[in-house]
Amino acid sequence: MSNQAVRQGETDITCLEDVAPLADYSLMENLVRDPDADPEGQDHQPRQVFSGHYVPVRPTPIENPAYAAHSPELFRELGFSDRLAQSPDFMAMFSGDLSVVPESMRPVGWACGYALSIYGTEFTQQCPFQTGNGYGDGRAISVLEMVNNGRRWEMQLKGGGRTPYCRGADGRAVLRSSVREFLAQEHMHALGVPTSRSLSLYVSKTETVMRPWYSEGSRSREPDQLLEEPVAISTRVAPSFIRVGQLELFARRARQQAHPSALGELGQLVTHLIDREYPAAIDQGLPVPARVLMLAREFRSRLAALVANWIRVGYCQGNFNSDNCAAGGYTLDYGPFGFCEAFDAYFQPWTGGGQHFSFFNQPVAAEKNFDSFCSAMQPLLVDHPDELEQLEGIRSEFPQVMGTEMRTMWAAKLGLDEFEPELFKQLVQLMMETPVDYTIFFRELSSIPETIESLEKGFYRSVHEARGGNWEGIPERWTQWLSAWRARIKAEESTGSTSMEERSRRMKAVNPKYTMREWLVVPTYQKAAQGEYQPLRDLQAVLTQPYAEQSSAVESQYNQRKPLELFNLGGFSHYSCSS
């Protein structure tokens, strides 16, 4: 089937035989296989991997898979027919059974090692061998790279079974966490935030695992029971899954001269990263030092823009370690995340993450990851003092680049041409004190109201009062703030040409109406565990058009403040990462 035909939508890809011609295995040629690995991929015991970029691993299929959901949007982009999601061979492959693939495709996937830095500090303790050689994709297994319409995609099963990096764990993901990741990726994409994407979600009808989780109504911080949950495999898709932590692993080995090819392997990985994530921006023909500097600049721009986008849409990556920071500058690892509802600058839904990974501190966490990235580039520049100095300059300017992104983002969110620090400061204080529903507030503000009446839809007065606050004076302060904001808009209007309608339209394009509220997600995975997938698909449909007004039925069900009784509830307001 020609790519031309796919592009024009004349033909559909309806079975794996149609996918097979698009498969591309050049990764295997560009990168180095772990020389100790079993080429057949029967490599499921925790062990140290000393060198090479990837380990061939055969996924472990989940038992009796059932189709739960797929992403129609991504399927369309790939030229896949919706029917493919439920075709037996596709379903088998993406629930972990590679024995079904056509002959031209490889029945073995691959897993990669990576290192970890937390907030810029290098760690090896999380590795069972305390060396860092046993840490990496413990349950994520890539199964395919394909090129379609000139775009390249890597497909990775999450929960596909044990790999050498599994650290003794089961290599599985439960339905609950798979549903969350599945929904979040497509929601973020629809919000216009760079992200890994969701291809498909299959759940086992019979296989379960035990995970710590919250009992009904529990307000305890950590899970208070062991829950038996169905296992699932969601497949995520991105140009590559290279993380800052992965570059670090190879840089640490190069620094320590762990083996003779260590520096060479770092260079190969960087070349591969540029090829997969930055082909248009960086000419591979340039000498290594020039490429490294361009990469650092490009990644800096992407990372800063990404984090500004996160804050724009209320997203908090509660565990923004270097191993959860994609070197392509997109969002990765939807486990310890959440979307801010009642505004809190220190919002952090993951109980294992500290304030350093809280909502408004994400720009600083990004800076720490960027530092780790730059350290990982240094071994490639040891013989180039000028370039090393330039790299240091690129590194040290991260806060300025980030600051510019943030000011631009806040100005856009507030419908202003220019960022206004004083107005912003007052706003954050008021949003925090009230508190406001982050999404409802900015969406209502986007209609540029004359009074605060419509904004009140987003006020959590009962939360304010439950915290012992006095409501008196709050509405008046909002009225004052609103008039100061409107005055600013009027002032800009008098000098520019943007009409109120145009300004409102622009604001609605950056301030979504619908957000992924955890209390709306919980019932969807609970129902899915009983074999009822429609609520999940309904929520998916809503979250993949977050800027659209949608119907009044959708509005009354999904555009609501979080109910008071769900505050501080385990699994709703906070969660451990037991995924």
Ligand SMILES: Nc1ncnc2c1ncn2[C@@H]1O[C@H](COP(=O)(O)OP(=O)(O)OP(=O)(O)O)[C@@H](O)[C@H]1O
């Ligand atoms: N059930 C599991 N079996 C094996 N390894 C696991 C399991 N759960 C987590 N891990 C591994 O633990 C490490 C840290 O956990 P984290 O929650 O970041 O992983 P994850 O959600 O699997 O990751 P990601 O989305 O980043 O691939 C990862 O290297 C991951 O592969």
Ligand SMILES: [Mg+2]
């Ligand atoms: Mg992770």
